[in-house]
Amino acid sequence: MRIATCRAEDIALLDRHLPSPSATSYHAQRYAAQVAGRSTFLVVWVEDRPVATGEIRWDGCRAAEVRAVVADCPEINGLEVVEPLRSQGIGTALVRHAEQLAAGRGVPTIGLGVGDYNHRAAALYARLGYLPRVSYLDRYTYTDDAGIEHPVEDACVFLSKELS
Numbered sequence: 167m168r169i170a171t172c173r174a175e176d177i178a179l180l181d182r183h184l185p186s187p188s189a190t191s192y193h194a195q196r197y198a199a200q201v202a203g204r205s206t207f208l209v210v211w212v213e214d215r216p217v218a219t220g221e222i223r224w225d226g227c228r229a230a231e232v233r234a235v236v237a238d239c240p241e242i243n244g245l246e247v248v249e250p251l252r253s254q255g256i257g258t259a260l261v262r263h264a265e266q267l268a269a270g271r272g273v274p275t276i277g278l279g280v281g282d283y284n285h286r287a288a289a290l291y292a293r294l295g296y297l298p299r300v301s302y303l304d305r306y307t308y309t310d311d312a313g314i315e316h317p318v319e320d321a322c323v324f325l326s327k328e329l330s
């Protein structure tokens with residue numbers, strides 16, 4: 167397993183092996199944010215196959231409720247491991263890699279949001295030392311195959327961890 171920053175030529179492989187749930191490619195959007203300097207888009211590879219992704223949003227969580235409580239806190243977002251390879255330590259390795267990149271930039275605190283329904287992910291983050299800070303609504307839209315945009319609101323908790 168190796169973890170690398172996403173390159174333009176990785177997008178097609180990511181779309182094939184980790185398809186986005188809507189018509190718009192999340193991978194293309196995340197790569198564009200990285201090119202714009204707002205994030206680092208990480209890809210985990212097993213041999214020549216991408217098996218997991220995650221991004222570090224250096225400008226932090228977009229939700230106003232979070233920004234009011236946790237200032238200057240980059241956010242780990244979009245963690246996903248392909249289903250057959252879950253529970254083998256890949257998610258843990260990805261979070262730790264993101265923490266090391268943040269610590270290398272002198273960032274004191276890093277955070278992430280987890281849906282209220284996602285108990286398994288929440289247990290993993292608690293084990294990794296993340297503490298709950300604030301409840302918020304994660305608001306985003308997705309575009310269906312007919313090109314229609316749908317607004318979504320997910321009840322979440324933002325967690326953070328001090329990096330020493």
Ligand SMILES: CC(C)(COP(=O)(O)OP(=O)(O)OC[C@H]1O[C@@H](n2cnc3c(N)ncnc32)[C@H](O)[C@@H]1OP(=O)(O)O)[C@@H](O)C(=O)NCCC(=O)NCCS
Nearest residue numbers: 245246247252253254255256257258279280281286287290
């Ligand atoms: C949440 C997610 C990213 C975690 O990634 P992961 O690779 O499964 O996480 P890890 O393997 O590091 O740790 C998870 C579990 O594996 C166990 N584990 C870790 N290393 C292991 C190993 N070598 N062998 C067996 N089990 C191991 C951990 O104890 C943990 O236990 P659990 O099954 O009770 O939760 C992944 O499950 C996923 O993609 N879920 C769907 C999308 C999602 O919910 N994303 C998070 C949004 S906040």
